[in-house]
Amino acid sequence: MTVEPAATRLRHQVPLMLWLVVVWMLLWGTWSWANLLSGLVVAFVLLVLLPLPHVVGGTRVRPLPLLVFLGHFLADLVVSGAEVAWEALRPGGLRNTAIVQVQLRVDSDLLLTMVAEATSLVPGSLVLDLDREGRVMTLHVLPARDLADVERKRSHVLVVEQRLVRAFGSAEDLAALERVTRVEAP
Secondary structure: OOOOOHHHHHHHHHHHHHHHHHHHHHHHOOOOHHHHHHHHHHHHHHHHHOOOOOOOOOOOOOHHHHHHHHHHHHHHHHHHHHHHHHHHHOOOOOOOOEEEEEEOOOOOHHHHHHHHHHHHHOOOEEEEEEEOOOOEEEEEEOOOOOHHHHHHHHHHHHHHHHHHHHHHOOHHHHHHHHHHHHHHOO
C-alpha cells in the first residue's frame, strides 16, 4: 500500500468537501453563515471518518462530446418516458419485458458506473447487476416487442457507453474502445 502525498490527497478531497457543503446547504434550504460553517464541519468529519477511495485514471471532461451525450440523453429521457407512459396507460397494459445482458467494452470503474447510472436513469431500463470483472451489465427493459427490439436496446447501451467514453474517458479508454469497435465492425 502506498501513501499518497498530502497535496494529492487534498486535491482529491476539496471538490468532494465543497460538494458535501453544497448538499448540506440545499438540505437546509436557506443560506446562512451557520449553515455554511456547520456544513464544512460535517463534511470534514465525514471525510476524516469515512474516507473514500480515490478514482484513479486520467479521466477528463471533453466539452463537445459531453454536450452530444447530454443532448442524446435528454432525448432518450423524453422518448423513453413517453413510450413507458403509453405502455402503462394503453388498453391491455404492459405485455412484454426482457432481461438483457450487455458485454461492455470499457474497463474503468468510473465509466462502468456512469454507463450503469445513465442507463438506469432512462425510463424503461433498470440495471439489475453489473459484473465488474466480466464487464457484463444485466438490465430489465420494457417494452420488449420482439427480438429485434431487444437487440436495439442492447446496442443502445453500447452507444451510451461510447458517448460517455468520448466525453469522459482517458486516452487509454478511447484507444481501447476504438480497437474493439474496429474488431466488431463488419
